[in-house]
Amino acid sequence: xxxxxxxxxxxxxxxxxxxxxxxxxxxxxxxxxxxxxxxxxxxxxxxxxxxxxxxxxxxxxxxxxxxxxxxxxxxxxxxxxxxxxxxxxxxxxxxxxxxxxxxxxxxxxxxxxxxxxxxxxxxxxxxxxxxxxxxxxxxxxxxxxxxxxxxxxxxxxxxxxxxxxxxxxxxxxxxxxxxxxxxxxxxxxxxxxxxxxxxxxxxxxxxxxxxxxxxxxxxxxxxxxxxxxxxxxxxxxxxxxxxxxxxxxxxxxxxxxxxxxxxxxxxxxxxxxxxxxxxxxxxxxxxxxxxxxxxxxxxxxxxxxxxxxxxxxxxxxxxxxxxxxxxxxxxxxxxxxxxxxxxxxxx
Amino acid sequence: xxxxxxxxxxxxxxxxxxxxxxxxxxxxxxxxxxxxxxxxxxxxxxxxxxxxxxxxxxxxxxxxxxxxxxxxxxxxxxxxxxxxxxxxxxxxxxxxxxxxxxxxxxxxxxxxxxxxxxxxxxxxxxxxxxxxxxxxxxxxxxxxxxxxxxxxxxxxxxxxxxxxxxxxxxxxxxxxxxxxxxxxxxxxxxxxxxxxxxxxxxxxxxxxxxxxxxxxxxxxxxxxxxxxxxxxxxxxxxxxxxxxxxxxxxxxxxxxxxxxxxxxxxxxxxxxxxxxxxxxxxxxxxxxxxxxxxxxxxxxxxxxxxxxxxxxxxxxxxxxxxxxxxxxxxxxxxxxxxxxxxxxxxxxxxxxxxxxxxxxxxxxxxxxxxxxxxxxxxxxxxxxxxxx
Numbered sequence: 152x153x154x155x156x157x158x159x160x161x162x163x164x165x166x167x168x169x170x171x172x173x174x175x176x177x178x179x180x181x182x183x184x185x186x187x188x189x190x191x192x193x194x195x196x197x198x199x200x201x202x203x204x205x206x207x208x209x210x211x212x213x214x215x216x217x218x219x220x221x222x223x224x225x226x227x228x229x230x231x232x233x234x235x236x237x238x239x240x241x242x243x244x245x246x247x248x249x250x251x252x253x254x255x256x257x258x259x260x261x262x263x264x265x266x267x268x269x270x271x272x273x274x275x276x277x278x279x280x281x282x283x284x285x286x287x288x289x290x291x292x293x294x295x296x297x298x299x300x301x302x303x304x305x306x307x308x309x310x311x312x313x314x315x316x317x318x319x320x321x322x323x324x325x326x327x328x329x330x331x332x333x334x335x336x337x338x339x340x341x342x343x344x345x346x347x348x349x350x351x352x353x354x355x356x357x358x359x360x361x362x363x364x365x366x367x368x369x370x371x372x373x374x375x376x377x378x379x380x381x382x383x384x385x386x387x388x389x390x391x392x393x394x395x396x397x398x399x400x401x402x403x404x405x406x407x408x409x410x411x412x413x414x415x416x417x418x419x420x421x422x423x424x425x426x427x428x429x430x431x432x433x434x435x436x437x438x439x440x441x442x443x444x445x446x447x448x449x450x451x452x453x454x455x456x457x458x459x460x461x462x463x464x465x466x467x468x469x470x471x472x473x474x475x476x477x478x479x480x481x482x483x484x485x486x487x488x489x490x491x492x493x494x495x496x497x498x
Numbered sequence: 499x500x501x502x503x504x505x506x507x508x509x510x511x512x513x514x515x516x517x518x519x520x521x522x523x524x525x526x527x528x529x530x531x532x533x534x535x536x537x538x539x540x541x542x543x544x545x546x547x548x549x550x551x552x553x554x555x556x557x558x559x560x561x562x563x564x565x566x567x568x569x570x571x572x573x574x575x576x577x578x579x580x581x582x583x584x585x586x587x588x589x590x591x592x593x594x595x596x597x598x599x600x601x602x603x604x605x606x607x608x609x610x611x612x613x614x615x616x617x618x619x620x621x622x623x624x625x626x627x628x629x630x631x632x633x634x635x636x637x638x639x640x641x642x643x644x645x646x647x648x649x650x651x652x653x654x655x656x657x658x659x660x661x662x663x664x665x666x667x668x669x670x671x672x673x674x675x676x677x678x679x680x681x682x683x684x685x686x687x688x689x690x691x692x693x694x695x696x697x698x699x700x701x702x703x704x705x706x707x708x709x710x711x712x713x714x715x716x717x718x719x720x721x722x723x724x725x726x727x728x729x730x731x732x733x734x735x736x737x738x739x740x741x742x743x744x745x746x747x748x749x750x751x752x753x754x755x756x757x758x759x760x761x762x763x764x765x766x767x768x769x770x771x772x773x774x775x776x777x778x779x780x781x782x783x784x785x786x787x788x789x790x791x792x793x794x795x796x797x798x799x800x801x802x803x804x805x806x807x808x809x810x811x812x813x814x815x816x817x818x819x820x821x822x823x824x825x826x827x828x829x830x831x832x833x834x835x836x837x838x839x840x841x842x843x844x845x846x847x848x849x850x851x852x853x854x855x856x857x858x859x860x861x862x863x864x865x866x867x868x869x870x871x872x873x874x875x876x877x878x879x880x881x882x883x884x885x886x
Contacts, residue, residue, distance in 0.1 A: 152507060152568050153500045154792075154799040220499060369881050381884045386870075389877030393816075396876050400813040404792035405785075411501050426785055478781055485760055485784050492784065493757030494750035495511070495575035497791045498501050 152498070154404070156224065164224040168231070170201065175232040177456040183235055184316040190286050195236055199267020203238060207246045212261035219243060219348065223355045223410035230359025233463050235317035237270065237283040243352035245271040248291055248345045252332050256300060260289055273345055274323055278470055284308050284321035291332070292325055298338045301329035315462035347424045349471035351413055354406045354424070354431035360464045361399045361431075361438035367457055368392060368442040371449070382445070391441040398434040405430050422484045425477035432474070435464035503572075510565075511572045517549055518580040530586045531705035536620075536662040539586035543617025552615045553591050555745070560607075561615050567798035571748055578750035589659055590614040590621035592746045594667050594686075597737045601684075601725040610686070622660035622689065624668025624711060625734070627653055632871050634669075635678040635731070639713060641670035641685055643720065643727070648672070648685060650693075650716040656865075660709035661698045664689060667737075669730040682730035686722040693717070702857045747818050749791035755825050755855070756787035762832050765848065770832045779828040786821045809879035812872045819862030819869060826856040 208214020249257045263269035269288040274281035290301045307324040372383030409427035412420040439461040443450035528535030546552045556562025613619040630636040639652025673681030693716040698706030725733040763780045770776045829852040830837040839846035863869040877883040
């Protein structure tokens with residue numbers, strides 16, 4: 152029993168955190184909102200140079216061959232800076248799905264992803280829309296009982312604007328000429344796996360988002376003076392923040408467990424992911440609610456950076472399975488006849 | 499990261515399980531807030547100690563097994579699964595014991611720990627006073643050094659287990675000119691010393707689970723001082739740290755409550771579902787208990803590797819105490835009109851011990867530092883928010 156990350160994993164997290172906090176500033180995010188496609192290709196190239204786009208790509212295909220467990224701490228850091236680029240989607244969803252589909256498709260696309268030359272996105276029916284379809288070089292789309300691979304020429308996109316200006320969402324019409332790459336039960340299993348990884352990615356980002364909102368708010372309430380003192384010295388303000396800290400403190404281990412579970416292929420992986428997604432998104436939603444409150448009217452403005460993180464937290468809470476979807480999966484597990492629950496049943 | 503138990507850990511679990519299966523009384527003991535129940539629980543402590551299961555994390559020379567924190571969690575899981583008796587001497591073994599090992603003299607350890615381990619001496623706490631509750635530094639009870647004795651005067655209150663306990667530990671003001679947390683000394687006091695009056699206080703369930711202790715020129719040998727004179731605050735903080743920490747509130751208890759709650763819901767599902775919030779609350783209880791377990795294991799593994807517990811440990815007390823309240827509130831909702839009935843009432847079918855648990859759960863957010871105090875600690879020490 153060892154529920155800790157290795158030195159290497161923690162060092163990698165530190166270096167990625169340093170890079171992201173230096174590069175992905177709120178100013179740079181706001182600039183990307185003004186660009187044509189909302190994406191920052193220079194940043195994507197930097198991420199590729201660090202090996203991050205190929206982190207979960209097998210070494211044989213030019214990647215680092217790491218697992219969901221290696222990536223989960225980095226996904227937290229992506230959340231901490233509200234990274235607009237689809238790095239979590241790539242490493243956590245697209246690459247593992249391509250690996251599972253295998254064959255020529257994987258041989259062709261995985262090296263390009265690792266090199267930062269191509270973006271592949273995944274669209275599941277559980278999600279209303281497809282993230283970053285407009286910059287995708289290949290789209291893997293669930294269509295009923297099958298998964299098809301489509302090139303940009305085989306799809307028609309309809310842009311949907313999100314409350315989070317960083318999120319680029321598209322309804323996708325796919326032509327019949329798209330290639331079927333998986334069918335029936337195999338496709339179903341791939342869809343479940345992709346959904347689990349997507350939800351795990353959201354959960355990890357939610358942890359980072361919540362932490363960032365706390366950090367911003369602690370700083371703000373330590374500086375802002377009213378009634379002759381910093382407002383952070385008032386208990387009512389302190390307790391708002393303490394409640395977020397408690398919620399966040401008990402959401403981390405479930406996310407790390409889910410990452411381990413997915414990487415190790417444990418039978419309870421889907422259940423662990425649903426647990427993680429629910430508690431991490433709850434922590435992020437509470438962070439959003441309490442942090443805007445302690446900012447007062449400033450929190451309600453476009454100018455203050457808080458909303459960059461708040462809006463992403465709101466969006467992630469209801470994508471890759473909303474609370475209803477994940478609670479239904481939890482219910483199926485714990486209310487099943489003969490379910491093994493309670494002390495000693497966790498591992 | 500490897501979230502599987504080692505062969506050694508699995509073997510340890512088997513050993514605990516099999517000993518408990520052979521030794522846990524078939525019929526639940528009476529509550530230790532009655533005289534007979536207290537005596538029965540004291541006997542159980544002696545039996546546990548004979549089997550070297552009294553305090554498995556203690557060193558072998560003190561009758562322990564030098565277990566690490568993961569083995570401790572495994573022990574607790576089996577203990578709660580077996581529905582073994584609650585630990586009547588928890589003030590001693592979980593709070594004072596570890597503090598003694600850190601601050602006690604060799605003489606004190608040799609004199610006190612063995613009798614603590616076998617239940618021969620049960621310990622009560624003596625922290626709060628009528629005007630020193632959340633504000634513990636306002637303590638006014640005094641201890642005046644005269645020769646080789648302290649003369650103690652004053653009053654302690656909310657002393658858990660004091661009605662039938664043998665000793666109490668607490669803080670007394672040894673420097674009459676001192677203010678706040680300075681000038682306090684940690685002293686161990688035999689409760690049968692002349693000049694002590696213990697007045698039971700009936701708790702919410704009507705039983706005397708705690709008491710007031712009055713001290714009238716009580717003479718206590720100086721050997722019973724723990725730590726230096728005037729250093730009581732830092733000794734007490736160590737004790738409070740243990741209290742909040744994972745030793746006393748390991749996850750197994752809450753996971754078993756959550757499991758029983760799922761069972762209760764399934765047995766009463768048709769009626770329970772008339773309030774759609776109930777099913778959600780049951781799921782939330784289960785998830786929170788699991789989150790508590792996962793977080794505790796993660797902390798324990800970190801500590802096993804030499805990590806330190808920081809201010810984040812204050813989140814622990816808030817989390818489990820509110821979880822416990824929520825779980826019992828949900829059980830009360832499921833039981834509906836039966837929820838208010840005492841277990842022996844003729845029509846109290848299937849109410850189990852939920853009402854008792856509900857009453858006890860009310861105390862969680864209050865004792866061992868109210869949750870409001872904990873939230874201040876989190877905000878100031880963990881998040882770094884301004885004090886003034």
